[in-house]
Amino acid sequence: MTRPSHAKKEVEQALKHAELQGWRVVVGGGHCWGKMYCPFNDTDCRCAEFCITSVWSTPKNPGNFARQLRRVVDNCSGNRMAKGAANVAEER
Template identity: 50%
Template sequence: MRRKRHPKKDVEAVLVELELLGWTVQVRHGTGHAWGLLRCPNNDRDCRCGEFCQMSISSTPQNPANHAAKLKSKALSCIYLLAEKEKDDGKI
């Protein structure tokens, strides 16, 4: 089943991009300002002690483009994605 779309197009575009990388979006209903949660596919103890393994997605961000950029930046800083990229680039 397809999830509900985020009302801000910048945020929705980033969510779709991150879902293609394995991140999951859990839409929350009636929980204040949080529209949902973005969860890392590699949620384990080795991954920064869980610091970036889950991020809150705002339902009404003051600046949707900035909120989307922050979500993307944090997600793409995942130690597993960085290690995979280095491996692909031949650095490992």
């Protein structure tokens, strides 16, 4: 089943980026449009909340908010470790 698209195109592109990295996007749940969940569920996560990020429906600046979502995905400690392991495997 496909999820509904976000109204702001920049945020939608950031959500697609997150999904390509393995993150799960769940729509609904309170005051936000949805949430992004990290696939690694690591206790050593940078935010100590297992990388759960709220996605707002009407951010003040959609471009800045989209960049913030991309940074969360790209700077996730689990994501970094997985990329590091892949780089080591490629070197061998």
